[in-house]
Structures are given as structure tokens and as C-alpha cells.
Amino acid sequence: xxxxxxxGAGISAESGVPTFRDxxxxxxGHDVDDVAxxxxxARDPDLVQRFYDARRRAVASVVPNAAHRALARLEGAFGEDxxxxxxxxxxxxxxxxxxxxxxxxxxxxxxxxxxxxxRPVWDADLEPRPPCPACGERMLRPDVVWFGEMxxxxxxxxxxxxxxxxxxxxxxxxxxYPAAGYAALAAAWGAWTVELNxxxxxxxxxxxxxxxxxxxELVPAWVEELxxxxxxxxxxxxxxxxx
Ligand code: BV8
Numbered sequence: 001x002x003x004x005x006x007x008g009a010g011i012s013a014e015s016g017v018p019t020f021r022d023x024x025x026x027x028x029g030h031d032v033d034d035v036a037x038x039x040x041x042a043r044d045p046d047l048v049q050r051f052y053d054a055r056r057r058a059v060a061s062v063v064p065n066a067a068h069r070a071l072a073r074l075e076g077a078f079g080e081d082x083x084x085x086x087x088x089x090x091x092x093x094x095x096x097x098x099x100x101x102x103x104x105x106x107x108x109x110x111x112x113x114x115x116x117x118x119r120p121v122w123d124a125d126l127e128p129r130p131p132c133p134a135c136g137e138r139m140l141r142p143d144v145v146w147f148g149e150m151x152x153x154x155x156x157x158x159x160x161x162x163x164x165x166x167x168x169x170x171x172x173x174x175x176x177y178p179a180a181g182y183a184a185l186a187a188a189w190g191a192w193t194v195e196l197n198x199x200x201x202x203x204x205x206x207x208x209x210x211x212x213x214x215x216x217e218l219v220p221a222w223v224e225e226l227x228x229x230x231x232x233x234x235x236x237x238x239x240x241x242x243x
Contacts, residue, residue, distance in 0.1 A: 001230070003078060004157075004164040004191075005071060006182055007086045007093070010171020010198055014065040014216045017058070017090055021173045037147050045141075049127040052142040055089075056108045056123065064096035067170065067219035072097030074223045077230060083160045087172060087179050089144050104151040104179065110143035119143050151178065158185070167191040168222070171215045174201040183207060196222060 009019035020032075034040040035051040075082050075098055084101045086093055089108045093101050106112075111122035115137035122140070124130065129138040145151050161167065167186035174180040183193050184205040194209040195201065196218040211218050 001078070001081065001166060001226075002160075002164045003074070003082045003166045003168065003226070004160050004182075004186065005074075005082065005084045005168045005170060006172060006179060007071075007084065007088060007170045008172025008179075009088060010173075011065075011067050011086075011215045011219070012062075012088050012090050012092055013171065013198075014067065014214060015062045015090075015092055017062055017088075017092075019171075021175065032147070036144075038149065041141065041146070046127055049125070049142070052108065052144065053125040053127055056125075056142075059090040059092075059108055060123070062090075062092070064092040065216050067215035068092050068096035068098070070220040070223040074226060075100055077227055083157075083164075085157050085160075085179075085182070087176065102153045102157060104145070104153060104157060106142070106144040106152060108142065108144065111140040112143035113137065114139040114141055154178065157182070161186045161191070162189045164189075164191045166226075167193045168196060169193070169201070169203075169207070170196045170219060172197070172201065174203055180204070194222070 013019050030051055035048050041048045071084055080100060082100055084093055084098050085104055086101065087105050089103065089106055091107065091109050109121060109123060110119050111126060112119050113132040113135060115132060116135035118132055118134035120133050126140050126142065130140060131138055132140055161182055164186055167183060169183050181204065183203055187193050187205050193207045195207040196211050196215060198214060199212055200210050
């Protein structure tokens with residue numbers, strides 16, 4: 001069984017990381033257009049650097065929750081047959097033990113050099129305009145995909161969606177494309193789709209299984225179901241019908 005899991009801000013909410021939507025699109029009091037677009041960065045680079053410097057510092061002080069840990073357990077059993085695609089820029093999946101992971105909107109803990117394109121791991125503030133470790137230019141920005149910019153690893157994601165048997169959408173409002181179209185794409189390719197979210201998102205195509213609640217409860221329960229099914233298959237040798 002091949003699985004693709006898409007996660008959004010809701011999976012990190014229980015670690016204390018503010019979501020995009022619950023703040024009504026106002027992050028830490030800033031308008032999204034001012035802090036998550038190239039135009040906003042061009043208008044006031046120091047404001048944007050301070051916004052991401054504050055978020056980078058904040059993420060360093062939180063820890064993964066039961067939902068992140070459950071997905072790491074799932075990777076322990078399914079290995080390469082599980083791909084986690086996250087819209088989140090925090091490193092909580094990695095810290096919980098997930099390694100088969102795509103950060104399609106980039107990462108707070110990386111910088112991107114507008115001069116040479118290097119993407120160094122980065123934990124310090126960027127507002128002081130430090131030199132790029134690769135080229136020495138002082139043109140480092142957060143390695144985060146802003147609105148209007150190309151997300152990372154889209155081909156790899158779309159290939160995984162075409163091949164997966166199960167697609168799970170966890171903690172995302174389905175407000176941002178192309179991620180918001182992935183459930184419909186997976187379904188069109190024949191996958192069984194499930195949503196684990198605080199409230200039903202306004203999905204383009206209904207999920208086969210939509211469960212409402214907190215990720216910290218829903219995700220471990222769902223993972224235990226998958227692991228039980230896999231154990232059953234392994235013990236009897238016959239693939240069980242998907243419920
Ligand atoms: C692109 C940056 C071309 C880093 C982010 C019209 C005009 C202009 C553009 C567009 C347009 N229509 C579509 C677009 C494209 C645009 C877009 O989608 N705009 C939207 C606003 C309409 N998309 C882009 O620009 C993308 N690039 O399209 O390039 C292209 C197109 C196709 C193919 C190739 C290229 C780039 C998008 C990336 C933007 N950058 N982040 C940063 O985070 O600072 S996206 C930003 O929004 C966040 O990363 C976050 O991930 C995302 C919001 O989504 P969610 O993660 O879902 O978070 P949200 O708060 O919305 O929802 C949380 C959910 O969790 C809720 O449902 C809530 O109920 C639930 N929840 C809360 N608590 C819990 C919980 N669930 C469970 N348990 C809990 N405890």
C-alpha cells in the first residue's frame with residue numbers, strides 16, 4: 001500500500017505554532033501580502049526578515065506533538081511507501097523522525113541566496129544581512145515559497161499522487177494551491193482519500209472518509225488502523241479490502 005500524506009498548519013497547531021487561517025490570514029499582526037509575497041519583501045525587506053526571524057526563533061522553542069510522532073511511526077512500518085508532503089515551514093516532522101518528506105513551501109531553517117541560489121541550513125537571524133556562506137553576497141532571504149512563487153518538488157509530489165493507494169490530508173484548510181488540488185488529483189488516479197482536520201475543509205471533491213477533530217487524537221488513531229491492517233495482511237498474506 002502506497003500512501004501520500006499532505007499536512008498543513010493544523011498539524012503543528014497542537015505544538016503551539018499559530019496557523020495561517022486562525023489568524024484570519026494575519027500572521028503576528030501582519031497582512032499576508034506584506035510578509036508572504038515577493039512584492040512585500042521588495043517593499044520592506046527588514047519587516048519581512050524580522051517576521052521570519054521571529055517565527056524561526058519561535059519554532060526552535062516548540063516540540064513535535066503526537067500527530068507528528070504517529071506519522072514517523074507510520075514511516076517506520078511503510079518506509080519508502082509513505083511520502084509526507086508538508087506545506088509547513090517548521091521542522092517538526094523531521095524532529096519527530098520523518099525523513100521521507102517534501103517541504104513544498106520551503107523551510108524556516110534554511111536561507112536562500114538571491115545571488116547564487118544556495119540554500120544553506122540557517123538558524124540565525126537574517127535581518128542583520130549576513131553574507132551567503134557560498135558566495136559571500138549579502139542577499140540571503142528566508143527559503144520560503146511566497147505567494148506567486150513556484151513551490152518545491154512538484155514533479156515528485158505529482159508522481160507520488162499518481163501512484164498512491166491512500167491520500168490523507170491533515171490539518172489544512174485547502175485554501176492554497178497547488179496543494180489544495182492534491183486530494184482531487186489523487187482521487188482521480190484512484191486513491192482512497194481521507195481528511196483529518198479540526199473541521200471539514202471546503203474540498204473540491206468530497207473525501208472518501210472525513211474525520212473532524214484535533215490532529216493529536218485523529219492521526220495516532222488513523223495510524224494505528226493502518227498498522228493493524230498491515231499486520232493483518234502480513235499475517236494472513238491476503239490484502240484486506242479497504243474499508
Ligand atoms: C503558485 C509561505 C504557480 C511560508 C505559503 C489567484 C491569484 C494569485 C495566485 C493564485 C490565485 N489562485 C491560486 C493562486 C496561487 C496561490 C494561491 O493558492 N493563492 C490562494 C490564496 C488562492 N498559490 C501560490 O502562489 C503558490 N504558487 O501557485 O505558483 C504555480 C501554480 C501551479 C503549479 C506550479 C506553480 C505558492 C503558495 C505558497 C504560499 N506560501 N507559505 C510561510 O508559511 O510563511 S502558504 C501558507 O498558507 C502557509 O504555508 C500555509 O501552509 C498555507 C495555509 O494553508 P494551511 O496549512 O491549510 O493553514 P490554514 O491556517 O489555512 O489551515 C489550518 C487548518 O488546520 C484549518 O483547516 C484548521 O481547521 C485546521 N486545524 C487547526 N487546528 C487544528 C487543525 N486541524 C487539526 N488539529 C488541530 N489542532
